[in-house]
Each structure stands twice: as C-alpha cells, then as structure tokens.
Amino acid sequence: MLTFLDSHCECNEGWLEPLLERVVEDRTRVVSPIIDVLNMDNFHYAGASANLRGGFDWNLVFKWDYMTMAEIDKRRSNPIAPIRTPMIAGGLFLVEKKRFEEIGKYDISMNVWGGENLEISFRVWQCHGSLEIIPCSRVGHVFRRQHPYTFPGGSGMVFARNTRRAAEVWMDDYKSFYFAAVPSSKHVAYGDIRSRLLLREKLKCRPFEWYLQNVYPQLKIPTKVASKHGSIHQNDQCIDTLGHFEDGTIGLFTCHHSGGNQEWELTKDYLVKHSGWCLTLTAASSHYPVILKICDSSEEKQHWWLDGSLLHHKHHNFCLDSWQHHKHGLTVDQCDKSSDTQRWHFTLTAAT
Ligand SMILES: [Mn+2]
Incomplete structure (x- = not known):
C-alpha cells in the first residue's frame, strides 16, 4: 500500500486501519482521511466537519462542498459510512501500490504543485475506480497561507500549466467551460500530453460526461454554452x-x-x-x-x-x-x- 501525506501532517489515533480496510475490500478504491486542521501558528489540533466532500468550480480550483441537509440527515443513522467524493485534496490518500502503477501514477510532466489532485481524481473515477473520504480516519494538516518555496516562472503560471494538462487529457469538450472561466488558460503552453492520452485509451477510461453525470451531478454546467x-x-x-x-x-x-x-x-x-x-x-x-x-x-x-x-x-x-x-x-x-x-x-x- 502507498500512503501519501504532506510533510505538514499529524496522524490521529487509529487513522490507518479504516483506510486499509476499504482498499483491501476493493483495490480500485483510493481513499482519504478526514483532514483535520492544525493551527499554523501553534499546531493546535481542531477537528474538521465530517459533512464535506471535495469538489471544484469551472475554474478548476479545489474547494470543499457541504453536503445537503438531506444527505446529512441520511448519514446520521450511519456516520461512519464512507463518503464518495468527486475530488480528493491531493496531499493525503492511500492507494494500493500496484493499482497506483496500473492507472498511471502521477503525470510526471506536471511541475512543483497544483493540478495533480484534479488529475488523479478525474483519472481514478474515469478509469473505473472510486474516491472516498473515510470518516473513521483522521489526519491533521497545516493549511498554509503561502508556499514556503518559490516556483520557476511564478506559482500562477505553474498552476495554470498543470491544470491545463489535466483539462486537456481528461475533460473532453467540457474543457471549454474552464477556458471560459479562466480565459488566460487558453494561452498556457502545456507541453506534450500524448503519453497521458495513450494511457487514457489503454485503460479504456470513461468520458468526462460520465464523470459529471455519475460522480459530480452537483456541478452546474453553464447554460451559455461556449462552442x-x-x-x-x-x-x-x-x-x-x-x-x-x-x-x-x-x-x-x-x-x-x-x-x-x-x-x-x-x-x-x-x-x-x-x-x-x-x-x-x-x-x-x-x-x-x-x-x-x-x-x-x-x-x-x-x-x-x-x-x-x-x-x-x-x-x-x-x-x-x-x-x-x-x-x-x-x-x-x-x-x-x-x-x-x-x-x-x-x-x-x-x-x-
Ligand atoms: Mn498541504
């Protein structure tokens, strides 16, 4: 098993077993703990809400989505049930090692930081797996205000390039909504994506439309269709x-x-x-x-x-x-x- 944790994490008691259990049961699952909050000034540990899922808008920036009241009510009878999530935060997850290799590890042409969580989330779902947040597993994480390192060419450029790579490989024509939301993304050079497209073909991954309909129906599709x-x-x-x-x-x-x-x-x-x-x-x-x-x-x-x-x-x-x-x-x-x-x-x- 491979466990990815950012360096600025602190594991809570019994955090690992609930993650392992879900992946042992089904090796196509990629699972994440609930990410609690470590105060960045004093490392004080505070529990995060269990009523969140990972998502994004058409700008393709990760955000937390609250469950609806109906979903929260439904979970009351079984608060430990796994939470299907359209996206994972990216820095904290567990995956079977062989599975991770089969589905293409990471896009190694992405740089430094950003976009990789989007890419791995689309890939896991579209290539016949699933993403879950496991409420019985909790890991604290320092949510930083800024990056303690610099990016070659600036963080905005690197983030846009990585994000554009994910959009080009996985989003089919829906990438046009991203271009409409972030017009500058249209002019970003994103390098060679042929090997990632081949991977998508080899794994017979599903279209982005399937992902939208089955995994993230909450994401509103703009009515004013670009072309x-x-x-x-x-x-x-x-x-x-x-x-x-x-x-x-x-x-x-x-x-x-x-x-x-x-x-x-x-x-x-x-x-x-x-x-x-x-x-x-x-x-x-x-x-x-x-x-x-x-x-x-x-x-x-x-x-x-x-x-x-x-x-x-x-x-x-x-x-x-x-x-x-x-x-x-x-x-x-x-x-x-x-x-x-x-x-x-x-x-x-x-x-x-
Ligand atoms: Mn982090």
Whole structure:
C-alpha cells in the first residue's frame, strides 16, 4: 500500500486501519482521511466537519462542498459510512501500490504543485475506480497561507500549466467551460500530453460526461454554452457537407466518426458551422433547402438552436428535416417534435 501525506501532517489515533480496510475490500478504491486542521501558528489540533466532500468550480480550483441537509440527515443513522467524493485534496490518500502503477501514477510532466489532485481524481473515477473520504480516519494538516518555496516562472503560471494538462487529457469538450472561466488558460503552453492520452485509451477510461453525470451531478454546467464541436446525426447517418462549399446543399452520409465533412460546431452566437461555412436558410418556407454560406453571425438566416432534438431556426418555426435528403439535400419544415426526420443527436468530438 502507498500512503501519501504532506510533510505538514499529524496522524490521529487509529487513522490507518479504516483506510486499509476499504482498499483491501476493493483495490480500485483510493481513499482519504478526514483532514483535520492544525493551527499554523501553534499546531493546535481542531477537528474538521465530517459533512464535506471535495469538489471544484469551472475554474478548476479545489474547494470543499457541504453536503445537503438531506444527505446529512441520511448519514446520521450511519456516520461512519464512507463518503464518495468527486475530488480528493491531493496531499493525503492511500492507494494500493500496484493499482497506483496500473492507472498511471502521477503525470510526471506536471511541475512543483497544483493540478495533480484534479488529475488523479478525474483519472481514478474515469478509469473505473472510486474516491472516498473515510470518516473513521483522521489526519491533521497545516493549511498554509503561502508556499514556503518559490516556483520557476511564478506559482500562477505553474498552476495554470498543470491544470491545463489535466483539462486537456481528461475533460473532453467540457474543457471549454474552464477556458471560459479562466480565459488566460487558453494561452498556457502545456507541453506534450500524448503519453497521458495513450494511457487514457489503454485503460479504456470513461468520458468526462460520465464523470459529471455519475460522480459530480452537483456541478452546474453553464447554460451559455461556449462552442461545441461534434457530429449531428440521425441513427447512423451524419450531417455531411458531401464536399460542397459556398451555396451547396448538405446531406446525410453514414457516420465515420473522424470529423472531416461531418464535423460541425455549434457556436454561442447560434451558428452551425463547418470550417468557414454555416448552415443558412434559403427561405422560411417548407421544403426549401438549407445551404452553406460564408459564416456571418449577424445574418439571421444562419441562426439555429438545439431545441431538445430539434435543430430549430432561431427566428422562424422551421426545423432541419431529412425527409427528402436523397433528392434535395436537407431542407426545413414546420417543427414537429414527433417527426423522425427532424430528430437529431449531437455527439461531442472525443478529446483524442
Ligand atoms: Mn498541504
């Protein structure tokens, strides 16, 4: 077993056994004690709340989340039950040594401090394990006000680089919410991540969307979506430019999942975009084709929104329809939620 503890920790009585027990029962678990507080001026030991979980906002900075009253009530009958946590603090945990090696240890291209807790948390969950806080195990920790050492290039830069590496490897298209929350992160050089992407592929790790839905449903997904890249399809048929450009129609073609003519971007200003061309309404009238035109976000004919499964024109009650795609390409028709030929699914492009 490997136990990681920051140097500025003090273990309480019987801290180790409850951690070992959970990992012996299931070696895919990575477990953390409750982290009590050592006063940084006098090392006075104070117990921390047992009603906390590790989490983060879209800035990807670790924070403690309070459980809801309902969750706290539920725990009263069994206060020693392990607490599933979306994130661990990073400096205090126990993992089976062989398991730690299997799932890729640490990202050794991260520097000094920061971001590694995010990375290991995403990795453990997405690669078929789990993270728990074990209330029967308590370890005190000095929460410092500042780092007692310096960072090459400044702590902000190092933290941003490490965090960006974690986001690039594990968050798929959801990383765009991080870029929106921390715009400077977009310009941070993050080095080579190929070996980490290979690791993710080798371990057949789950998409970030799975993590959000199953591990951290409390994290609110911003409604104002930045832009999303991916394919738009009906069953196995994807919207395809068929190699057409300006003024060309678009059609359906069997999905090949490799982007190209089937790669579309839904932008926050309502464009449905392929390279520099956008889906454009030719007339607000049934059965008229939709064509490709140079994108112009001020052009109302190019404004669409994803209304459930409908690809709905923003200013008219017309929706993208495939009923006569063999003859005329994709057209518009009166929106009808029950129509199979108006039902579209958007699949985000994988990060690989
Ligand atoms: Mn620490």
